[in-house]
Amino acid sequence: MTRVGVVVFPGSNCEYDAQAALSELGAHVDLVWHTATDLSAYDHLVLPGGFAHGDYLRPGAIARFSPVMAAIADFAAGGGPVLGICNGFQVLTEAGLLPGALQKNRGLTFISEPTTLVVASTRSVLTRRARVGQELVVPINHFSGAYTCDDDTLQRLLEGDQVVLRYRENPNGSRDDIAGVSNEAGNVVGLMPHPERAMSTLVGSADGRVLLEGFLGLELSAARG
Amino acid sequence: MNYPVVVDVTLRPGIADPEGATIERALPALGFAGVRHVRAGKTFRLEVEADDETGALAVARSLAERLLSNPVIEDAAVRVESR
Numbered sequence: 566m567t568r569v570g571v572v573v574f575p576g577s578n579c580e581y582d583a584q585a586a587l588s589e590l591g592a593h594v595d596l597v598w599h600t601a602t603d604l605s606a607y608d609h610l611v612l613p614g615g616f617a618h619g620d621y622l623r624p625g626a627i628a629r630f631s632p633v634m635a636a637i638a639d640f641a642a643g644g645g646p647v648l649g650i651c652n653g654f655q656v657l658t659e660a661g662l663l664p665g666a667l668q669k670n671r672g673l674t675f676i677s678e679p680t681t682l683v684v685a686s687t688r689s690v691l692t693r694r695a696r697v698g699q700e701l702v703v704p705i706n707h708f709s710g711a712y713t714c715d716d717d718t719l720q721r722l723l724e725g726d727q728v729v730l731r732y733r734e735n736p737n738g739s740r741d742d743i744a745g746v747s748n749e750a751g752n753v754v755g756l757m758p759h760p761e762r763a764m765s766t767l768v769g770s771a772d773g774r775v776l777l778e779g780f781l782g783l784e785l786s787a788a789r790g
Numbered sequence: 791m792n793y794p795v796v797v798d799v800t801l802r803p804g805i806a807d808p809e810g811a812t813i814e815r816a817l818p819a820l821g822f823a824g825v826r827h828v829r830a831g832k833t834f835r836l837e838v839e840a841d842d843e844t845g846a847l848a849v850a851r852s853l854a855e856r857l858l859s860n861p862v863i864e865d866a867a868v869r870v871e872s873r
Contacts, residue, residue, distance in 0.1 A: 630857070659860065666860055668806065715804075
């Protein structure tokens with residue numbers, strides 16, 4: 566059985582949603598406290614949404630120094646699939662595992678609403694089961710979700726096919742409508758929307774499934790080094 | 791010796807500043823005309839134990855770059871506060 570570690574920081578609050586969604590897809594999911602230093606039991610890692618360390622200073626700024634981060638960096642360097650959702654995305658950018666940064670939303674409003682995403686690349690572990698141009702309805706729930714990077718970084722992202730998902734209608738001022746990006750190898754992905762909250766039409770959308778199924782499907786391709 | 795150090799963190803030029811823009815838009819309603827290019831930032835005050843001023847600034851600069859600012863979008867300036 567595929568084993569997933571969902572990393573819990575003080576202030577994370579979407580870990581149970583992530584656990585429920587991934588369990589429903591057949592994975593064994595453990596919650597892993599941020600002081601853990603051995604992640605060898607896991608095939609996949611998820612950094613969930615929330616407010617790690619209270620989001621003090623900047624979202625993700627202090628979480629980056631949690632003891633677990635060195636093990637996550639090693640796991641990612643070995644090709645292990647890592648997914649950062651919302652606050653988890655912010656943590657991964659602060660840690661330098663993903664390029665760019667997340668800034669306060671344009672208009673300074675907290676936005677909680679369904680958004681329509683457009684799949685921009687299927688190179689990543691998250692989108693490998695989707696198709697380019699596919700539209701997915703997935704909710705966002707954030708204050709600091711405006712993706713930002715300098716011109717050189719954006720150029721590199723575009724050339725490397727690292728822009729994974731875009732908003733159809735930009736809700737927050739993200740550069741180039743970017744909702745999610747991957748690292749060069751495609752095994753580390755971060756996105757602001759919450760696929761774990763789009764698992765059933767009963768709650769508005771089941772479009773998160775294709776993303777999380779793709780994420781869990783990686784072990785089939787033996788991408789873990 | 792303890793040196794009082796001030797760290798100013800500001801958004802890099804060209805990075806959108808929704809906070810500064812919102813403040814700027816509010817100014818005319820308050821009767822402030824002719825105020826432009828408002829940029830919001832953060833100030834941190836620290837006390838750094840070091841042998842001399844140069845050493846204190848080096849510690850503060852390292853801290854500012856590693857934690858207090860995100861170099862992707864922010865610049866950090868450090869100075870010893872005059873007493």
